[in-house]
Amino acid sequence: MKPYTMDFDVKARDFSSAGESSSKFRKTLLMLSIPSDIVRRASIAAYEAEMNIVIHSYGGKMHFEIYKDKIVIVAEDTGPGIKDLELAMKEGYSTAPKEVIEMGFGAGMGLPNMKRNADTMEIVNHDESGTKIVMTINF
Amino acid sequence: MKVKDILSHEFTLVAGEGGIEKEVSNVYVCDLLSFVMSHVKSGSAWVTIQTHVNVIAVAVMTDISCIIICEGEKLDENAKEKADEENIPVIAFNGSSFEAAVKLSEMIK
Numbered sequence: 001m002k003p004y005t006m007d008f009d010v011k012a013r014d015f016s017s018a019g020e021s022s023s024k025f026r027k028t029l030l031m032l033s034i035p036s037d038i039v040r041r042a043s044i045a046a047y048e049a050e051m052n053i054v055i056h057s058y059g060g061k062m063h064f065e066i067y068k069d070k071i072v073i074v075a076e077d078t079g080p081g082i083k084d085l086e087l088a089m090k091e092g093y094s095t096a097p098k099e100v101i102e103m104g105f106g107a108g109m110g111l112p113n114m115k116r117n118a119d120t121m122e123i124v125n126h127d128e129s130g131t132k133i134v135m136t137i138n139f
Numbered sequence: 140m141k142v143k144d145i146l147s148h149e150f151t152l153v154a155g156e157g158g159i160e161k162e163v164s165n166v167y168v169c170d171l172l173s174f175v176m177s178h179v180k181s182g183s184a185w186v187t188i189q190t191h192v193n194v195i196a197v198a199v200m201t202d203i204s205c206i207i208i209c210e211g212e213k214l215d216e217n218a219k220e221k222a223d224e225e226n227i228p229v230i231a232f233n234g235s236s237f238e239a240a241v242k243l244s245e246m247i248k
Contacts, residue, residue, distance in 0.1 A: 015192070043200040047200045103189070103191055105172050105173065107171040109173035
């Protein structure tokens with residue numbers, strides 16, 4: 001069966017509209033009567049991925065696929081990539097700039113949070129040309 | 140307890156009136172957004188000093204019942220608009236996060 005899909009562009013450093021794609025995705029999940037714990041997990045995973053694009057990348061896009069029994073979230077950006085993936089997956093490790101940390105972001109929990117809330121998370125590539133992360137949440 | 144039961148001369152509503160019937164079952168205190176995303180329980184009153192628009196997004200994503208902004212900090216104008224749009228009650232409190240948490244915990248008991 002063909003999934004219901006949604007696509008959004010995410011601008012780098014645009015904090016005033018950050019989270020809009022995750023918010024629209026969440027509203028769609030609620031409209032489709034997806035169970036609330038699944039909505040919460042998917043929303044958190046999506047928002048963390050979207051904020052990573054806003055904070056760390058040169059810009060990117062969010063792609064969502066909603067199936068009957070699973071949700072697929074794809075976050076893709078145009079660089080500069082993750083230098084040390086092992087460190088980035090560690091809770092508390094952050095490369096966020098100071099002004100971002102002052103906003104309460106950059107606690108070094110984005111990737112671990114995504115992994116915790118998704119059933120599967122795959123970092124498809126992460127070189128200087130960009131990063132692509134695919135997450136699946138089953139229900 | 141509902142969000143509206145928190146409101147008093149000390150806890151004043153500054154945005155998101157549409158959400159004041161929401162149930163509050165817990166209190167969570169933290170200013171790190173990612174930390175909140177990973178630890179807060181649904182239905183919590185979130186005590187913070189952060190005032191920018193992304194605070195509202197975090198509250199929406201995690202089903203937080205209301206946000207308590209402490210130390211007399213003022214909510215950003217675009218955050219206020221977003222809170223109204225998303226029905227996330229934002230409550231201003233002049234004291235510290237600790238004082239807010241103590242008072243809220245007594246109310247929830």
